[in-house]
Amino acid sequence: MSEKKKVILDVDTGSDDAIALCAALLCEELDVLGICTVGGNVEVKNTTDNTLRVVECCGRPQVGVYRGAALPLASTLEPWSLQAQELPRKEGGRDQETAVHTDHLPLPPTTLHAQEKSACVFLIETLLAAQDGEITLVPVGPMTNIALAIRADERILPKIRQIVMMGGSHDVYPRTQASEFNVWADPEAVEIVLQSGVPVTMVSLDATSHACLDRHQAALLREIDSAPARLCAELVEHRLKASAAEGDTDGTGVGAAIHDALAVCAVLHPEVLTETVQTSCHVDLGHGYAYGETVLGRNYKFSEMPKNCLYAKSADSGLFFDWLYGVLQAAKRQG
Ligand code: BDR
């Protein structure tokens, strides 16, 4: 078997983050060096606790979880307030039945604890100790931790093989005005990453709107009959219920998009991303209507800019599901 790919995940767990985590932690071909957390879908205390719960559910307590940024780089915006605002409210906070991301995942409280080190320090120390091009970063939440690490110590840059991020949108209408949630939550951070010179693959909302799972596929996952597969099945069903309650703001029409797991899949199987284009990409930081929009190179000015991003517009939904199913099934076989 070829050498495992070394990855660091950066998550705001989150229902689809949890499925991405299960896949990454259980996938034989990945070596998860650590998991950073960030405030996003829910507050960072909850994204950290939820991440620890998933790590325990997957039986991987040796993988360290590092608590990261609570808030974005340049504003006091609370990203989780968007999720809460949009949802039907019940007294005392978000509706835990129809919220796409609930404060707590449907898992028992965990005995695991986050590491003492912050996510930013972990990123810097781990990357500095690595060979050039050794580590792939997979951020599937706001990009704050990675931008902080880049700003704090640029010597980490050559150590990063690539950044495979879930974020951005072009054709699919995002939940916010002009910007996909992860970019909306910290636009400045994404721009820092895009300008860093590290190769970036952008697994956009356009692509993840093809990474949808339906009830039938959820049932197949449940039949695998392991704790992580049952969790994934339950979360897919929950996302289906939540997107129906929201009037399908994922823009998918059918099924529930499992955005973050597609980014993990793409690390190992880049062919799951289809209609890719190597292009210049920048985040609009103008504080107007397009604040946080990912702007792809289209006009003459952009044609002179470095093509800093592999932008994915679509995805192979069959390949995506087969991969996820295969990972969970193989993990169950190996006990
Ligand atoms: C992204 O936003 C979050 O709500 C999801 O976890 C995903 O990372 C999709 O826009």
Ligand code: CA
């Ligand atoms: Ca996420």
